[in-house]
Amino acid sequence: MEIIKISIDKISFRFPYSFRYGNSNSLISSIKKHGILNPPVLIKRDKKYYTVSGKRRILCAKRLKIKDIPAFTSRENEDKALFFFNLENDLTTGKPFSIVEKAEIYKKMMRFIPVLEDRKKIFSLLGI
Numbered sequence: 001m002e003i004i005k006i007s008i009d010k011i012s013f014r015f016p017y018s019f020r021y022g023n024s025n026s027l028i029s030s031i032k033k034h035g036i037l038n039p040p041v042l043i044k045r046d047k048k049y050y051t052v053s054g055k056r057r058i059l060c061a062k063r064l065k066i067k068d069i070p071a072f073t074s075r076e077n078e079d080k081a082l083f084f085f086n087l088e089n090d091l092t093t094g095k096p097f098s099i100v101e102k103a104e105i106y107k108k109m110m111r112f113i114p115v116l117e118d119r120k121k122i123f124s125l126l127g128i
Helices: 025-034 055-063 079-091 099-112 116-126
Strands: 002-007 041-045 048-053 068-074
Touching (some): 048 068, 048 079
Antiparallel strands (some): 002 068
16 A cells, blocks of 8 residues: 545545444544544545545545545555455444444455355354
């Protein structure tokens, strides 16, 4: 991954590996005071950038009328690594997954982990 400075207008929010949003007031305050300390992760596909993680940070920066932000970028062929990166990122919040989030995770796991026994171990750890 590399880090770039990118216009918020060039970022699309339709990438399939995101699960949570939540309240943004404290994040807006933090960005206003310190800037974006943890750049979002983007993937470039068909000359467009899609979010992998950091949608809330991007949306908060947009609300603050920040035009350009730092972001990590990744190649299109890193889908599995990006999925697990985002899953791990969501797990660190400590909030339980909703039934919709669990279904989305389950669907992606079926694609990325072909062996049923391996999936069962991971689902058990995730509480799915």
